[in-house]
Amino acid sequence: MSNLDIKEFNIYRTVSTITKPIADSTHTISQIAFYVVEIISQGGQKGQGYLLSFHYSPNAIEGALKDLKKFVMERDFKINETIKIRQAWEAESEYFGKPGINANAGAALNVALWDCWAHTLEVPIWQLFGTNYTKIPVYGSGGWISYSEQELLDEVLDYKKRGFTAVKIKVGSGSIENDLHRLKTCRDALGNSVKIMMDANQGMKITEALDLAEKARSIGIQWFEEPVANTEFQSYQLLRNKCGIALAMGEREYDLEALKNLIRLNALDLWQPDLIRLGGVEGWRDSAALADAYGIPVLPHYYKDYDVPLLCTIKHPYGAESFDWIDGIIDNQIKIENGYAYPREGAGWGFYFLDKALTEVK
Template sequence: MKIREMRIYKALSEISKPIADATHDISEIAFYVVEIESTDGVTGQGYLLSFHYSPNGIEGALKDIKTFIESRDYSIFQTQDIQNDYETESEYFGITGLQRWALAALNIALWDAYARTLKQPIWKLFGCHTRKIPVYGSGGWISYSEKELVEEVVDYKRRGFQAVKIKVGSPEMNQDLERLTKVREAVGDDLKIMMDANQGMDVPSAVKLANSVENLNIHWFEEPVVNTDFEGYAAIRTKTRVSLAMGEREYNTVALRELIMRRALDLWQPDIIRLGGVEEWTRSAALANAFHIPVLPHYYKDYDVPLLASVRNPYGAESFDWIDGIIDNKMVIDNGYARPREGVGWGFNFLHQYLDEV
């Protein structure tokens, strides 16, 4: 069960196209895939969403951890030892940022290989509270025309989703109001609508928008302001009735603790890659649970759904279709709910014809 080799690949989504939110213009939907092979011949995969950002940086970070892993004598189950040792190795430049992304992709691949060695799905290794996780349809990009926006949310409803998320933070707030109103008119009152500003607003504008759309019954408001503005989150929560969600930008639980102290958070959104992998995700979920804050992870549904099955208060997972065309077993979503895959490990693999080795 020793680690024999680590391989690095890049993949592009079959449905890649330019998109934009309040703070980013995204030119492609791309991923890096880490593949671990054990001395027993078992392989495991983990991936991170890279878009078009810093390809030299992330490839360098992945190659650095590959050299680190292959020069030492680790077993595939030594995930915590590897994290501790690599954090020590990386201390000079710091482990927050790209080096943590690389560490997390490796961590996820190791868990995949370990579960496959045991011939078990991941969710069985952690115990299971539930097998049915709510999933919401995500997108609603600011770059969409109103027609494209309505078509997307109507398609989510047709496919059985019970909630959709829309990007806000347009240069003119009236654009956000019009778009949200169009969505509500298109999907009716029986579908939950959420909005996400991607940190693109200030406190006064976030308060104004939240109060202006109260009649549209917005379910929750994600990242209205910059993630370090803890007092801003507290002010928005005090001055509005909308639930607040955040957490995807965090590399640790500092923001979660700060927002808990200020009673400024309703939903915790851990990002398994930024946090550093499976163990850090579960620790953050345990902290949220201790303060009765539901867990609503960011982006990685193929990892989040199995982990949410082990959490006492899972609120739901975010759904994009971006990897569905380049893996061998896409997650089934039925009437707005997903279940962890029955297959061993994470239950899916990237198809090698879509992978370019780095």
């Protein structure tokens, strides 16, 4: 038996300490919850990986994670066999399709395996892949449509007070005038020293997105995220040619097909890979390599505690998205100062979830 063999595979659920109902243009979210996969090697090293679940399909997610645990523990896998495990799980899951819940489960395991392997090697992830940067621009995310005007101002001004130099605001409320009012209110409060981005979460029609982009241009919008559905590639092409604001998308993708289509149409400015939907570290890095080959900077979706170290290893990182959701339930918050996030110095991803915050899934 090798020290690299997998000894334990544990599954936990945890909830953010700052959870409260929020909404964007397409979803109302009642709880900010996560699932954590924990791997312990025969050598005694521990690795963790988590996926954001909100309140959606807990029985389905837990079922997929339990199936994955049984699949892995019945086979002779080692913690460094991340590609082998991914390929085997994809083959096992193919009957129900490679995208979806099974892919999310496999990705959480992949992230945990990389953590465990890097702890075994006693190096941080960002050193394991080769370091290109030691700090990454970061922006404060939120600006939920469900916020009152005061809640919106409180959030963006708090980000500015904490040293953030960019914030993102949700649009797609159903009223262009309301979206513009919220954006202008934030600009007036923040001044010109803080960049403002807007995110429609695919909730707009092409005509609405064009109208908003045209009217918002004078406010100074850095980029427009997911203005329309992620499959409307020609709409992205039209918007990029006409709206005068950089376009960002990618967070809903489980493979590279959308990125290939958008590259072919010259319809994208910023690529937003989601580490978990893309299957884990290898999928994220494959997408970043493709984006880089065509000069498209990488601006990942949500997972800053993983994305910052990974962004440090590529050629053209644009920045990372920051939420505070796990900060109260982990043992080592990422350092953010003057608009930059710094990768942790510890081995692996550099943090673990607090034991007291975890509820085991059996």
